[in-house]
Amino acid sequence: MSIAENIARIREQMKAAAIAAGRDPESILLCAATKMNDSNAVRAAVAAGVDVCGENRVQELTQKLSEHAYDGAPVHFIGHLQTNKVKQVVGKVALIQSVDSLRLLEAIQKEAARQGIRQEILLEVNIGHEESKSGFSAEEIPGLVEHFDRFPNICLRGLMAIPPISQNSGDNRKFFQKMYTLAVDITTKKVDNVCVDILSMGMSDDFADAIACGSTMIRIGTAIFGQRHYI
Numbered sequence: 654m655s656i657a658e659n660i661a662r663i664r665e666q667m668k669a670a671a672i673a674a675g676r677d678p679e680s681i682l683l684c685a686a687t688k689m690n691d692s693n694a695v696r697a698a699v700a701a702g703v704d705v706c707g708e709n710r711v712q713e714l715t716q717k718l719s720e721h722a723y724d725g726a727p728v729h730f731i732g733h734l735q736t737n738k739v740k741q742v743v744g745k746v747a748l749i750q751s752v753d754s755l756r757l758l759e760a761i762q763k764e765a766a767r768q769g770i771r772q773e774i775l776l777e778v779n780i781g782h783e784e785s786k787s788g789f790s791a792e793e794i795p796g797l798v799e800h801f802d803r804f805p806n807i808c809l810r811g812l813m814a815i816p817p818i819s820q821n822s823g824d825n826r827k828f829f830q831k832m833y834t835l836a837v838d839i840t841t842k843k844v845d846n847v848c849v850d851i852l853s854m855g856m857s858d859d860f861a862d863a864i865a866c867g868s869t870m871i872r873i874g875t876a877i878f879g880q881r882h883y884i
């Protein structure tokens with residue numbers, strides 16, 4: 654199956670999941686997780702109408718930007734970002750989805766101020782309390798958001814999560830539901846640079862469940878590009 658055919662199939666599945674949940678299919682964005690796929694594959698995904706491209710590694714981002722691979726779709730950063738690499742990402746992407754520590758928030762604030770811009774971000778939540786994963790705990794989020802005016806050069810657009818790897822379909826629904834509740838909770842907070850309208854969750858194996866639970870952006874790699882070949 655071609656990238657375009659895969660995307661057409663995913664769009665159908667997204668639509669079915671949205672309608673089943675009584676939601677508007679247009680309210681859910683498709684982000685192509687492009688890691689380990691080259692610029693030609695990314696161009697094919699953009700041509701086939703993905704809403705957003707999501708890149709994981711700074712090196713790949715820089716290379717594909719220089720090759721104009723993402724032209725026609727906004728690019729987001731979705732991988733773990735080291736503080737010493739923020740200069741290569743801030744101002745280069747429309748949204749940093751994977752802000753997973755206070756230290757990183759502070760580094761982004763500093764770099765965005767230096768550039769005189771306002772960087773849009775999501776906070777990454779370690780919703781499964783996994784030792785191996787970075788991210789804020791769900792409990793930390795409300796307090797952090799209340800004091801978000803500490804970061805005048807950052808605009809908080811919402812939350813992102815990667816739930817634990819599951820064995821059975823449906824296993825992640827409880828995490829998706831927790832994320833939805835948390836997102837609704839912070840939406841009610843009136844802080845200047847907080848405008849929460851994005852809930853990024855759901856990947857190739859569980860996006861229908863994520864949509865059922867309120868996701869507004871799914872991030873799909875394998876189901877678009879095929880298996881990744883780790884070297």
Ligand SMILES: *Cc1c(COP(=O)(O)O)cnc(C)c1O
Pocket residue numbers: 686688709731732815856857858872873874875876
């Ligand atoms: C790779 C990746 C995805 C997509 O995973 P698939 O299971 O291949 O769809 C989504 N989000 C993030 C942060 C990723 O790194």
